[in-house]
Amino acid sequence: AFSADVVPQAAEDPLFGLMAAYKKDDDSKKVDLGIGAYRDDNAKPWVLPVVKAAEEQLRKDPNLNHEYLPIAGLADFTSASQKLILGKSSQAIAENRAFSIQAVSGTGSLHLGALFLARFYNPPAPDAKTIYVSTPTWANHNQIFTNVKLPMKSYPYFSKETKGLDFEGMSSTIESAPEGSIIVLHACAHNPTGVDPTNDQWQQLAQLMKRKSHFPFFDCAYQGFASGSLATDAWAINHFVEQGFEMMIAQSYAKNFGLYGERAGCFHFIAAPASDASDVAARVGSQLTLLQRSEISNPPAYGARVAALILNDEKLFAQWEEDLRTMSGRIKDMRKALRSKLEEKKTPGTWNHITDQIGMFSFTGMSEQQVARLREEFHVYMTKNGRISMAGLNTHNIDYFADSMNNVVR
Numbered sequence: 001a002f003s004a005d006v007v008p009q010a011a012e013d014p015l016f017g018l019m020a021a022y023k024k025d026d027d028s029k030k031v032d033l034g035i036g037a038y039r040d041d042n043a044k045p046w047v048l049p050v051v052k053a054a055e056e057q058l059r060k061d062p063n064l065n066h067e068y069l070p071i072a073g074l075a076d077f078t079s080a081s082q083k084l085i086l087g088k089s090s091q092a093i094a095e096n097r098a099f100s101i102q103a104v105s106g107t108g109s110l111h112l113g114a115l116f117l118a119r120f121y122n123p124p125a126p127d128a129k130t131i132y133v134s135t136p137t138w139a140n141h142n143q144i145f146t147n148v149k150l151p152m153k154s155y156p157y158f159s160k161e162t163k164g165l166d167f168e169g170m171s172s173t174i175e176s177a178p179e180g181s182i183i184v185l186h187a188c189a190h191n192p193t194g195v196d197p198t199n200d201q202w203q204q205l206a207q208l209m210k211r212k213s214h215f216p217f218f219d220c221a222y223q224g225f226a227s228g229s230l231a232t233d234a235w236a237i238n239h240f241v242e243q244g245f246e247m248m249i250a251q252s253y254a255k256n257f258g259l260y261g262e263r264a265g266c267f268h269f270i271a272a273p274a275s276d277a278s279d280v281a282a283r284v285g286s287q288l289t290l291l292q293r294s295e296i297s298n299p300p301a302y303g304a305r306v307a308a309l310i311l312n313d314e315k316l317f318a319q320w321e322e323d324l325r326t327m328s329g330r331i332k333d334m335r336k337a338l339r340s341k342l343e344e345k346k347t348p349g350t351w352n353h354i355t356d357q358i359g360m361f362s363f364t365g366m367s368e369q370q371v372a373r374l375r376e377e378f379h380v381y382m383t384k385n386g387r388i389s390m391a392g393l394n395t396h397n398i399d400y401f402a403d404s405m406n407n408v409v410r
């Protein structure tokens, strides 16, 4: 039944393939700039001190057991997640028109939202049941949305000339999309480019999307990790909520808590302000809960417990903010160092984009051939599109990397 013409061999996930190749390389100078996971200055995974403290507390809790969570997840976690992303004094929360459900990290939140949209989204223009993603975008978006058979299109995002935002291209495609199209937006620290709209550009996008009755679906995987400020990184989301959009948010805690493997995340639906808004949120919530039941029955407990402890405790929360500043600060230092080293070496090209871009990644502008040379001659591993994970750079390998990059760019 499963012959090769029916089930062809699937391609290996490029990122995980890259990781395996890096592991196999036994050169002592090797550098891993592939996967988007934070590393400390010794290139080691970093357990956030605040997470260690919360785990310690959890271990001492005599009432802890291994029962199922409710279908919608841990209530302390979902309500705190809502406040974190929408702000404590959010009108949407006060008016009871936000529904939040724990999901399997960012990926699972995106999937749940996509599944709901595929089943229930009924746009004003019949041809608007299409989901738009940026070019480029996080590669998994394509698979997540195709899996639920949502027709996909894309909007321009990255300008090869400026290595910044192609705001013109982005707005004109969003403008010409049929009314009520679904637009996926990276809330901050766009993956893979590290390029975000300015606040002014976000305001223009919101106006345009309002005029066209488009439906925003925010993917928020880096709140607090990008700028070091939780509020700054949620600015775009908060602006859209304030503008009264009906919208969705997929929230991941993988990067900002360093809880990659625990799969802690939350999905939020916000109904537009209206007299029946809380009914809309409740109805949508009931269907999301039903979908969740058949997908995963109930979400994983451990990461949500750790996150909930931190989010609901003033002292731990302050410690978390400190940890976020440590991670984002180290990445910003690496951006500055890389840019100044390339400029010192007079490496051909301009390098301001390294410090203009934000978050885990930088789109260096290197070509596929240059990336291949970096790997073959210099044991530096990164994705073919020239993206580097800034977290893979540290004070011990930055000189070697800048030298190698200088070599291949010349």
Ligand code: PLP
Residues within 6 Å of the ligand: 036, 104, 105, 106, 107, 108, 138, 186, 191, 219, 220, 221, 252, 253, 254, 260, 265
């Ligand atoms: N969305 C974006 C843009 C990402 O970069 C990531 C992780 O790399 C995710 C979502 C989802 O991550 P996770 O499922 O690990 O929370």
